[in-house]
Amino acid sequence: MKQHLGRQSGVQNVDVSLIDGKVDVTPKEDGQIDPAQLLKAVYDSGVSVTRMEVTARGKIVKDVDGNLALQVSPSQSFAIASNDLLKTIEPLADSRAVVTLRGELYRKPAGKKKAAASAPLKLLILEVQKKE
Amino acid sequence: MNTRKLALMFLLGCVFVPASQAQIKHIEMRVEGMT
Numbered sequence: 001m002k003q004h005l006g007r008q009s010g011v012q013n014v015d016v017s018l019i020d021g022k023v024d025v026t027p028k029e030d031g032q033i034d035p036a037q038l039l040k041a042v043y044d045s046g047v048s049v050t051r052m053e054v055t056a057r058g059k060i061v062k063d064v065d066g067n068l069a070l071q072v073s074p075s076q077s078f079a080i081a082s083n084d085l086l087k088t089i090e091p092l093a094d095s096r097a098v099v100t101l102r103g104e105l106y107r108k109p110a111g112k113k114k115a116a117a118s119a120p121l122k123l124l125i126l127e128v129q130k131k132e
Numbered sequence: 133m134n135t136r137k138l139a140l141m142f143l144l145g146c147v148f149v150p151a152s153q154a155q156i157k158h159i160e161m162r163v164e165g166m167t
Binding site: 001016018021022023024025026027030031032033035038039042046047048049050051052053054055056057058072073100 | 155156157158159160161162163164165166
């Protein structure tokens with residue numbers, strides 16, 4: 001799995017801890033990495049992902065429906081799930097402010113042996129690390 | 133000469149600043165069934 005993940009676009013380093021069941025992925029300098037692609041790569045190697053967390057830096061934008069998203073590059077953004085922390089960054093929507101967030105991008109639904117890896121990823125904010 | 137340097141710095145700033153402003157910094161996954 002480590003080799004399989006290491007071959008994915010934008011991956012600089014992969015650390016696997018068999019004891020903890022933890023996989024750490026360090027993106028390349030440009031940060032151009034696709035978490036959905038990583039999720040699929042893990043499933044393809046026969047391992048089930050129960051949870052995926054990301055730390056990302058970007059701008060808070062509003063989509064056409066008024067929902068907030070974290071834009072990490074001109075072509076990549078993640079819809080943000082509603083919680084109390086979302087309210088703290090809501091005023092920054094469509095401003096020039098840049099925020100660093102740690103959030104849960106994927107959690108395996110309870111009771112299912114294998115979740116659909118193709119489901120759209122939504123970011124549930126766990127921590128607002130920085131507002132600039 | 134100074135104007136050229138300033139123009140060059142401005143151009144480099146335009147190219148590199150957006151890339152450094154936004155990006156994914158780290159990804160952590162919890163997995164099961166790993167041997």
